[in-house]
Amino acid sequence: MxxxxxxxxxxxxxxxAAPLAACSSSSSxxxxxxxxxxxxxxxxxxxxxxxxxxxxxxxxxxxxxxxGIKVNVQVIPWTTxxxxxxxxxxxxxxxxxLNIGNTWSPSLQVTGAFVQFTPSxxxxxxxxxxxxxxxxxxxxxxxxxxxxxPLYSLAYGLxxxxxxxxxxxxxxxxGTWAELVADGxxxxxxxxxxxxxxxxxxxxxxxxxxxxxxxxxGSFFDATGKPTFDTPQNVAAVRQMIDFMQAxxxxxxxxxxxxxxxxxxxxxxxGKTSMVIWQAAxxxxxxxxxxxxxxxxxxxxxxxxxxxxxxxxxSMVAGxxxxxxxxxxxxxxxxxxxxxxxxxxxxxxxxxTYGSLPTVSAAYSDPAFNTPAVxxxxxxxxxxxxxxxxxxxxSNFETTVGTAIIHLYADAATGKTVTSAMxxxxxxxxxxxxGG
Amino acid sequence: xxxxxxxxTPPEPNKPSLPRRERLPYLLxxxxxxxxxxxxxxxxxAGVGISFLGLTEFYLSNWRAAPFAGTGNYAIxxxxxxxxxxxxxxxxxxxxxxxxxxxxxxxxFGMTAAVLTQRPFxxxxxxxxxxxxxxxxxxFASVITWNFMLQxxxxxxxxxxxxxxxxxxxxxxxxxxxxxxxxxxxxVWRTWPFAFLILTAGLQSIPADLYEAAALDGAGIxxxxxxxxxxxxxxxxxxxxxxxxxxxxxxxxxPFTLFGSxxxxxxxxxxxxxxxxxxxxxxxxxxxxxxxxxxLFLLLVTGVYLAVVRTSGAERRA
Numbered sequence: 001m002x003x004x005x006x007x008x009x010x011x012x013x014x015x016x017a018a019p020l021a022a023c024s025s026s027s028s029x030x031x032x033x034x035x036x037x038x039x040x041x042x043x044x045x046x047x048x049x050x051x052x053x054x055x056x057x058x059x060x061x062x063x064x065x066x067x068g069i070k071v072n073v074q075v076i077p078w079t080t081x082x083x084x085x086x087x088x089x090x091x092x093x094x095x096x097x098l099n100i101g102n103t104w105s106p107s108l109q110v111t112g113a114f115v116q117f118t119p120s121x122x123x124x125x126x127x128x129x130x131x132x133x134x135x136x137x138x139x140x141x142x143x144x145x146x147x148x149x150p151l152y153s154l155a156y157g158l159x160x161x162x163x164x165x166x167x168x169x170x171x172x173x174x175g176t177w178a179e180l181v182a183d184g185x186x187x188x189x190x191x192x193x194x195x196x197x198x199x200x201x202x203x204x205x206x207x208x209x210x211x212x213x214x215x216x217x218g219s220f221f222d223a224t225g226k227p228t229f230d231t232p233q234n235v236a237a238v239r240q241m242i243d244f245m246q247a248x249x250x251x252x253x254x255x256x257x258x259x260x261x262x263x264x265x266x267x268x269x270x271g272k273t274s275m276v277i278w279q280a281a282x283x284x285x286x287x288x289x290x291x292x293x294x295x296x297x298x299x300x301x302x303x304x305x306x307x308x309x310x311x312x313x314x315s316m317v318a319g320x321x322x323x324x325x326x327x328x329x330x331x332x333x334x335x336x337x338x339x340x341x342x343x344x345x346x347x348x349x350x351x352x353t354y355g356s357l358p359t360v361s362a363a364y365s366d367p368a369f370n371t372p373a374v375x376x377x378x379x380x381x382x383x384x385x386x387x388x389x390x391x392x393x394x395s396n397f398e399t400t401v402g403t404a405i406i407h408l409y410a411d412a413a414t415g416k417t418v419t420s421a422m423x424x425x426x427x428x429x430x431x432x433x434x435g436g
Numbered sequence: 437x438x439x440x441x442x443x444x445t446p447p448e449p450n451k452p453s454l455p456r457r458e459r460l461p462y463l464l465x466x467x468x469x470x471x472x473x474x475x476x477x478x479x480x481x482a483g484v485g486i487s488f489l490g491l492t493e494f495y496l497s498n499w500r501a502a503p504f505a506g507t508g509n510y511a512i513x514x515x516x517x518x519x520x521x522x523x524x525x526x527x528x529x530x531x532x533x534x535x536x537x538x539x540x541x542x543x544x545f546g547m548t549a550a551v552l553t554q555r556p557f558x559x560x561x562x563x564x565x566x567x568x569x570x571x572x573x574x575x576f577a578s579v580i581t582w583n584f585m586l587q588x589x590x591x592x593x594x595x596x597x598x599x600x601x602x603x604x605x606x607x608x609x610x611x612x613x614x615x616x617x618x619x620x621x622x623x624v625w626r627t628w629p630f631a632f633l634i635l636t637a638g639l640q641s642i643p644a645d646l647y648e649a650a651a652l653d654g655a656g657i658x659x660x661x662x663x664x665x666x667x668x669x670x671x672x673x674x675x676x677x678x679x680x681x682x683x684x685x686x687x688x689x690x691p692f693t694l695f696g697s698x699x700x701x702x703x704x705x706x707x708x709x710x711x712x713x714x715x716x717x718x719x720x721x722x723x724x725x726x727x728x729x730x731x732l733f734l735l736l737v738t739g740v741y742l743a744v745v746r747t748s749g750a751e752r753r754a
Contacts, residue, residue, distance in 0.1 A: 079696065079697070082716075083697075083715050083716070086496065086715060086718060087715075089496045089497050090496055090497070090499065092497070107493055107718075110493060110494050111493050111494065111496040111497050112496075112497045112498060113496060113497045200611075200696075200698070202698065252589075253588075253608075254588050254589040256608075256611055257587065257588055257589075257608070257610060257611055259696060259698075326497065392493065392494070395493070395718070396493075396717055396718065399716050399717060400717065403698045403712075406698050407698075407700065407701055410608075410611035410612055410700055411612070413608060413611060413612065414608050414611060414612025414613065414614075415612075416612075428519075429519040429522075429523070430519075432518060432519030432520065433519055433520060433717060
């Protein structure tokens with residue numbers, strides 16, 4: 001009897017294992033460069049996924065001409081990029097080269113999913129000296145080999161509509177938050193709003209909360225890397241965000257639903273709102289049909305007077321990094337592609353199209369980067385930008401705090417009064433989700 | 437080969453082995469059993485296994501190295517003083533309310549429509565087809581259309597409400613308290629045609645002379661439904677209600693398409709809640725523990741339900 005049972009089990013086990021074996025056997029083998037096809041996950045940098053495909057297509061064709069390596073480009077929207085990376089990491093089946101939000105670098109670094117850019121790997125793509133130090137700082141925890149290299153650099157600025165400001169009799173962009181609220185109230189009238197906010201989106205919410213918290217002298221993690229979400233400074237920062245909609249009434253309550261990552265910018269480009277806090281967006285604004293003469297950009301305002309311990313921070317160090325998936329079967333081709341994308345001509349061309357900043361110093365000699373907008377962002381990046389917390393729990397922090405703010409905006413939009421106590425409770429619950 | 441043929445022997449040692457002809461059904465079942473193991477049982481067991489691991493982002497690419505967490509994940513999920521436990525309980529109650537509403541409304545609509553279209557009339561086929569459309573449409577396509585229609589500023593629903601002067605300020609449908617009812621409406625819209633389809637099929641098996649006899653005894657339409665239709669549909673309803681319950685309770689696509697990965701707290705359905713806890717927070721151990729708890733709950737409900745309908749059915753027959 002026992003023997004027959006064992007036979008059954010062995011039979012079932014063999015059947016069960018057969019597909020697994022089939023999977024693993026297909027992973028071996030490489031092939032010469034001429035027959036190699038890389039899969040590249042590009043993040044959404046342009047006005048739409050199709051727009052990104054169109055921007056990247058000629059560059060990819062150039063790469064294929066130079067090396068014979070084909071590249072299959074898939075543009076992944078921001079709403080699903082992190083989840084798809086997670087799934088690829090778990091399954092070991094993913095792209096060869098991919099874009100990641102630079103703030104996720106420390107979190108993704110600890111998963112061990114990406115190739116480490118050790119000095120020898122770095123030398124294969126032209127050495128680390130080519131990159132701007134600030135951009136290179138946001139590629140992972142300091143002291144460990146980075147698992148990504150910077151591709152596009154970005155910073156937040158306050159975009160304002162010059163024509164609408166002039167029509168309302170406002171001569172210069174606001175330098176303090178009190179001025180921003182006062183200007184916003186002047187500009188808000190039936191069907192028109194002062195400030196647009198992407199209130200239903202995790203990254204935009206958490207980035208602004210981080211910047212405002214820095215200005216309040218707050219911090220979301222202590223020196224040992226433990227979360228400290230519900231401090232009074234952080235509560236004040238989130239309160240300020242909600243109050244644009246709730247108390248100052250310069251933000252359309254409908255913005256609480258804006259979650260696609262393009263809606264607030266579209267409202268600004270089409271003149272429905274006069275201001276938006278956004279990462280370098282001149283390329284997208286032009287594509288959305290905004291008149292270039294109307295686009296003004298200034299650093300994000302500061303509090304006045306500065307609270308005790310408040311820092312002169314107006315932006316997080318934003319940007320996109322390029323990583324190589326550890327399970328790639330085409331490592332050398334993948335590194336060639338990384339080298340190509342970070343080469344000076346590509347950096348000039350791609351960053352000029354997207355309105356972002358090059359991550360290699362040599363590219364700045366291009367006159368395309370001598371515009372007032374670019375110099376504003378360069379000065380923000382070099383003087384008043386701070387990297388998001390560089391702890392392994394960073395992506396959890398973004399998700400939990402960003403989601404908490406989404407719910408608070410929803411409460412404010414649907415008529416609930418959001419108090420500081422409610423904000424503190426929401427932040428404390430977010431912190432508990434991190435086990436802190 | 438000999439062992440292969442003997443393993444089909446039933447466990448009782450005294451019984452003689454099955455004649456050759458009677459082995460055939462078991463052999464025919466074998467592929468199904470193997471697939472069942474591969475597709476259902478093994479992933480379920482893997483999920484149970486993961487629920488005992490501290491599987492976080494640190495072990496994503498090498499999850500075999502994740503440390504054993506014992507019952508720690510269950511303790512977190514069931515600790516009602518902690519944020520995670522409280523949120524899970526909240527999500528659970530929301531889901532129960534949602535399921536009961538969707539179940540009762542879908543069944544009522546399905547039953548009414550099935551009874552009304554039972555007798556032949558001109559255009560009956562067309563009406564039945566129209567009723568089935570929501571069920572036939574791909575979930576994503578139809579629910580994303582609802583998402584567009586329910587937008588606060590640009591949605592068709594608010595346009596109509598404003599045009600009819602039913603409201604002065606356009607309400608939010610996808611955030612805040614209304615989001616729960618939006619979800620219920622969309623789910624009922626999707627689910628009731630299935631109830632209608634099954635009940636229509638069930639009604640075909642009721643002999644017409646029973647209705648004639650009831651009519652002769654003086655029963656009106658409602659009397660006929662109460663004394664003929666409902667009792668004879670009992671076996672159909674027994675299965676239908678269970679299936680609808682399980683589908684609605686576990687539904688992921690409808691709420692996810694309607695709200696995305698950050699659903700409003702008022703409509704925080706448990707399937708998305710668990711998804712958030714595993715994929716978004718990268719804590720697959722806790723997420724799996726929640727899934728196992730959900731599985732146990734559904735097993736319990738199903739078991740109790742089947743036991744109750746069986747005994748009540750037996751009493752009726754006695």
